[in-house]
Amino acid sequence: MDRYAVVGNPIAHSRSPQIHAAFARQTGQALRYDALLAPVDGFARTVADFRARGGRGLNVTVPFKLEAFALATRRTPRAEMAGAVNTLAFEADAILGDNTDGAGLVRDLEGNLGFALAGCRILLLGAGGACRGALLPLLASQPAALTIANRSVAKAAALAALFAPEAGAASLDACGFDALAGRRFDLVINATSASLSGALPPLPPGLYAEGALAYDMMYGRGDTPFMAAARADGAARIADGLGMLVEQAAESFALWRGVRPDTAAVLAELRRQIDGG
Numbered sequence: 001m002d003r004y005a006v007v008g009n010p011i012a013h014s015r016s017p018q019i020h021a022a023f024a025r026q027t028g029q030a031l032r033y034d035a036l037l038a039p040v041d042g043f044a045r046t047v048a049d050f051r052a053r054g055g056r057g058l059n060v061t062v063p064f065k066l067e068a069f070a071l072a073t074r075r076t077p078r079a080e081m082a083g084a085v086n087t088l089a090f091e092a093d094a095i096l097g098d099n100t101d102g103a104g105l106v107r108d109l110e111g112n113l114g115f116a117l118a119g120c121r122i123l124l125l126g127a128g129g130a131c132r133g134a135l136l137p138l139l140a141s142q143p144a145a146l147t148i149a150n151r152s153v154a155k156a157a158a159l160a161a162l163f164a165p166e167a168g169a170a171s172l173d174a175c176g177f178d179a180l181a182g183r184r185f186d187l188v189i190n191a192t193s194a195s196l197s198g199a200l201p202p203l204p205p206g207l208y209a210e211g212a213l214a215y216d217m218m219y220g221r222g223d224t225p226f227m228a229a230a231r232a233d234g235a236a237r238i239a240d241g242l243g244m245l246v247e248q249a250a251e252s253f254a255l256w257r258g259v260r261p262d263t264a265a266v267l268a269e270l271r272r273q274i275d276g277g
């Protein structure tokens with residue numbers, strides 16, 4: 001049976017084995033998918049062992065996405081731009097590295113949430129790996145404008161400069177949180193890790209245009225401080241990142257198996273489990 005796994009540290013909390021097992025059942029693919037704990041200093045060794053035992057591909061999560069990028073012998077353009085790899089596919093004489101996080105985000109926004117990105121004004125909070133992975137797919141969706149705001153403004157500015165050639169007709173700019181005062185957006189995405197520690201980026205009020213969506217990439221923690229603040233600030237719709245998780249998994253599955261699973265039922269089941277405690 002073809003073997004796949006998600007590798008990270010920690011990894012016990014990962015929902016990926018459950019998601020991929022559901023995809024495999026649904027599409028009739030015979031495969032096994034495990035969770036693999038790699039020592040923080042033993043990523044390459046863990047990957048090599050897995051491959052030697054017949055492993056066909058890996059999902060990669062915290063803290064190994066940069067090491068996975070370095071390990072890949074060839075990379076997709078979106079992985080190249082993201083500067084990080086969350087999906088490895090083992091080929092006869094190559095290791096393909098891909099990044100499906102950003103595509104997963106866009107599929108969740110447009111497919112699951114029915115939010116049209118074309119022509120809208122997007123505010124992306126953060127300038128870490130998740131933000132970087134999201135930029136190319138978001139810009140490819142032809143928004144009118146995309147603003148990157150981060151605590152360390154220089155990091156946001158560096159990303160805006162790096163992605164400027166990909167912006168097309170969209171206006172792309174970067175700033176700190178306080179410079180957002182007086183501006184309004186149709187979509188605000190929290191790609192900071194602030195929610196992980198129950199913190200909130202210091203955002204000025206009045207950010208949300210009529211009908212705007214607030215999206216936190218965080219999932220599984222109920223209402224985050226970002227989501228609560230967005231509701232208080234007048235966001236019309238609020239979403240967490242569970243759909244992004246399922247959609248990035250579907251992108252990886254499609255890359256490995258050449259068949260795209262239907263995510264709706266899998267997402268609904270996961271939502272039921274998480275919201276039901």
Ligand code: NDP
Pocket residue numbers: 101125126127128129130131150151152155191192193194195196199200201202217218219241242244245246248
């Ligand atoms: P990184 O560590 O790479 O980046 C963290 C970012 O958050 C930085 O821009 C940092 O700012 C900012 N930040 C951290 N704490 C605060 C705070 N208290 N106030 C304001 N800004 C803060 O993390 P990732 O990019 O990898 O992950 C970000 C989030 O996205 C996480 O919550 C993660 O769980 C989620 N995620 C969800 C996925 C999904 O499938 N749903 C997939 C991938 C990530 P600075 O630069 O100033 O330090």
